[in-house]
Amino acid sequence: MSTPDATALIGQRISVRGATEVLPGRIDRALLDVVGASAGASLQASGLWVIPGIVDAHTHLAWHAFEASEREDDRERVIDATAASLLATLRTGVTQVRDAGGYDREVAAAIAARDVPAPLVRRSGVLIGAEHAGRGAGHLAGVVAETAASGASWIKIVATGGLSSPSEAVLNPVFTRDQLLEVGVAARAAGVRIMAHAWGGPSIEWLVEAGVTSIEHGIHLTAQQAALLAANDVVFVPTIAIYRQTAESGRDGRVPAVIGDRAARAADAHAAAVLFAREAGVRIALGTDAGTPDQHGANLDELVALIDVGLTPTEALEAATIVGAELLREPGEGAVGRDLVLLSVDPLRGDLTADRVVAVVQDGVLVHERFDSLRSLSDRPSTTGP
Numbered sequence: 001m002s003t004p005d006a007t008a009l010i011g012q013r014i015s016v017r018g019a020t021e022v023l024p025g026r027i028d029r030a031l032l033d034v035v036g037a038s039a040g041a042s043l044q045a046s047g048l049w050v051i052p053g054i055v056d057a058h059t060h061l062a063w064h065a066f067e068a069s070e071r072e073d074d075r076e077r078v079i080d081a082t083a084a085s086l087l088a089t090l091r092t093g094v095t096q097v098r099d100a101g102g103y104d105r106e107v108a109a110a111i112a113a114r115d116v117p118a119p120l121v122r123r124s125g126v127l128i129g130a131e132h133a134g135r136g137a138g139h140l141a142g143v144v145a146e147t148a149a150s151g152a153s154w155i156k157i158v159a160t161g162g163l164s165s166p167s168e169a170v171l172n173p174v175f176t177r178d179q180l181l182e183v184g185v186a187a188r189a190a191g192v193r194i195m196a197h198a199w200g201g202p203s204i205e206w207l208v209e210a211g212v213t214s215i216e217h218g219i220h221l222t223a224q225q226a227a228l229l230a231a232n233d234v235v236f237v238p239t240i241a242i243y244r245q246t247a248e249s250g251r252d253g254r255v256p257a258v259i260g261d262r263a264a265r266a267a268d269a270h271a272a273a274v275l276f277a278r279e280a281g282v283r284i285a286l287g288t289d290a291g292t293p294d295q296h297g298a299n300l301d302e303l304v305a306l307i308d309v310g311l312t313p314t315e316a317l318e319a320a321t322i323v324g325a326e327l328l329r330e331p332g333e334g335a336v337g338r339d340l341v342l343l344s345v346d347p348l349r350g351d352l353t354a355d356r357v358v359a360v361v362q363d364g365v366l367v368h369e370r371f372d373s374l375r376s377l378s379d380r381p382s383t384t385g386p
Contacts, residue, residue, distance in 0.1 A: 013364050048358055049346055051317060053095030053339025055324025056299050058195070058216055058237050058287025061085045061121070063102040079110045081293065086111065086118035088297030089290075092354040093341035095362045096328055098154060099123045100195065100216070100289070105150045117367050122328050124195060125150050128183070129158035130174050140179055141186035148190035153330060155187050155194045159203040162217070163246065163262050170262075171201030171220060177209070184210030191331075195237075199266075200225070200273075208232050214327060216287065219243075219266045221273035226280035235327045236277045237287035240305035242295075243267040271309040278311060285327050286320040300352055313348045338364045 062082040082103070089097060097119045108123060125147030132143060144155055159180065161170040175183075180203070187194050193213040198204055200220030207215065208228050214235040215221070221229075221236070229236060243266045250260010277284055288295065288302045306316040325339075342359040345352060360368040 010366055010369065012366060049343045051093075051341050051343065051347055052321040052325065053341060053360070053362065054093045054299065054303075054320050055286065055328060056089065056094045056097045056119075056288050056290070056302075057214070057235075057285040057324045057327055058100045058239055058289050059089070059097050059296075059299075060102045060289070060291040061089070061097065061099050061296070062104070062107045063291040064293075079107065079114070082107055082111060083114060083116045083118075085293065085296040086116060086121075088293075089299060090117055090119050090360060090362075091357065091368050092297050092299045093343075093357045093360055094119050094299050095339040095341075095360065096120045096325065097122070098195070098287075098328055100156050100197075100287075101127045102291075105152075108151075120362070122154060122330075123152050124154035124156035125152035127156050127158055133175055133179065137182075140175075140182050144183055144186035144192070145190055148187075148192045153192055155183065155192050157183060157194060157196050157207075159196050159198040159207055160201055162197065162199065163259050163266070167262055167265065170199050171203075173201060173203045173206070175203070175206075177202075177206040180206045180210040184212070187211070204228070208234055214285070217289075218273050218277070219269050221276055223276045223280070226273075226276040226282055229277065229282045230280040233283070235283045235285050235323065236274075237285045237327075238270060238274050238277075238306075239287045239289040239302070240267070240270055240274070240309060241301045242289040243270060244305065245295075245301075274306070274309045274311070278315070283323050283327075284311070284315075284319045285324040286316075297354060300354060303352060317347055 062078065062085070064078055064081050099121055101124060103121060103123045104125070108121065111118065126143065128140065128143055132140060147155055157175070157180075159174055161172065161174070183194065188211065194207075194211065195214045195216055196203075196207045196212045197216045198207060199217055200222070204215065204218075204221065204225045205228065212234060214237050215229065216237050217239055218236055226236075228234075243263045246255060246263035247260050247267050249255040250257050250263060274284070284306070286299075286302050286306065288299050290296050290299065303316050303320050306319055307313055311319065338361065340361040341357060342361075343352070343356050344358050345356045357368075358370050359366065
């Protein structure tokens with residue numbers, strides 16, 4: 001069968017023959033036909049590999065909005081930049097994301113109006129941080145209720161310092177135990193879940209007690225805390241690569257040296273935290289913490305980083321696909337479509353980068369393809385060996 005122009009199928013609902021055996025996460029050589037349900041055309045995908053859609057459980061697709069004024073022309077540039085971030089993310093095989101701040105209701109509405117190709121976005125609302133501490137009883141519950149009313153499905157709370165904090169103070173709690181418990185009660189009442197920025201310290205235990213769903217970063221997570229996460233089925237989203245990149249930026253002067261130094265120390269400590277989590281049986285999900293145009297589309301750097309700190313390639317792929325999808329799935333929601341990524345390299349053996357992504361299927365629809373790759377591979381004999 002000759003291979004048609006793949007662009008004719010972009011946006012069409014398709015079926016992927018033989019895909020049922022890979023959807024649970026089995027990574028294998030894909031000998032599949034991608035068939036256009038309406039056009040009756042097919043893309044010969046023999047010789048490719050297939051994995052479930054990749055999930056970025058911690059990103060910032062519209063953080064540039066924080067630097068823009070409220071003038072309409074600036075707002076349009078913000079939307080343009082966000083649309084570009086979404087497309088770059090989708091082209092790297094990411095079909096779902098959880099935005100951890102910046103992608104507000106107005107941005108979401110503007111993007112929806114443009115109908116641009118994009119991953120499915122699960123968004124949090126306003127970051128609940130130091131400016132919300134010490135505001136009196138009921139304040140935090142009110143912020144949670146307002147955030148849920150805005151349509152956000154997640155609450156993002158900043159429970160410790162980060163790169164902007166002095167190293168000796170970074171583990172100091174931003175909120176008291178009682179305040180975190182207040183957030184937990186309010187989140188359950190509003191039907192939203194909590195993702196928590198926490199580098200370590202006593203806030204970890206308090207967050208677990210409050211009913212948090214995921215811990216973000218966890219630079220100084222201890223073995224005891226990892227066991228606590230595992231016992232309470234709290235997911236760990238370490239965001240490793242961003243600290244390595246920031247440390248490098250500090251060395252070449254792109255960020256202040258003090259920030260680069262803090263990032264370098266965080267990167268050095270991070271591997272132990274991830275291994276504590278792995279050994280305790282904590283579910284680990286991939287998150288990039290991407291927030292600049294050059295970072296969106298480099299999401300697979302985090303997959304490499306997870307392997308570098310000690311996860312096996314299979315464990316890293318599970319973190320990037322199955323675990324992330326389970327984390328983002330809303331309570332009572334079934335499986336999110338049929339998201340697949342076709343690759344030109346064995347993901348367990350090759351260097352998995354964005355240019356290895358041949359096609360992306362999102363909720364049964366072909367949303368991205370590299371036709372030259374599909375065409376050249378379709379002419380090769382089918383093989384099943386490694």
